[in-house]
Amino acid sequence: MGKITFIEHDNTEHVTEFEVGTTLMQIAADNAIPGVDGDCGGECACGTCHMIIADEWFGKTGSIGDAEEQMLSMTPERAKTSRLGCQVKTTDAMDGLTVHLPEFQM
Template sequence: MGKIIFIEHDSTEHVTQFDEGATLMQIAVDNAVPGIDGDCGGECACGTCHMIVSDEWFEKTGKVGDAEEQMLSMTPERARTSRLGCQVQTTKAMDGMTVQLPEFQM
């Protein structure tokens, strides 16, 4: 078990525990992290789990797929290290990772 730290746009931190294999979106939803809705249930179809991964952790999140790229292209607060939480499956190497949450979701 590891931890992921979600940081809201107002700097409020949510330290969560995760089991390897869970998605960032599921971890946030299971821990009632405000601002992560996951309206589509993790199907990469809504963009309501947009997260901005800290630079030092971004490489550990894997590659951005075509469907995710299309959803992110519509996100006004997109950053270079933006990901949709439903598309990032956690690994042991992500223990301690921090992600920023945008002020608004799509």
């Protein structure tokens, strides 16, 4: 099991454990992380699991697909390392990952 730190927009940190293969959205939901709604249940259809990956970790999150790109393009707080948590499946290489949460979700 690895650890991921979710940091709210007010800098409140939540350190969680994860099992490889679980999405960032599911980890946040399972741990009641405030600010991650996941309204569509992980179908990449709502943008309410927007997360900003720390620069040094972004390359480990995989590539952004067309549907995710479309959802992110409508996100007002998009950053260069934005991802939708439902589209990022964890790997062993993500142990120690830091994720920042925007103030608002779509």
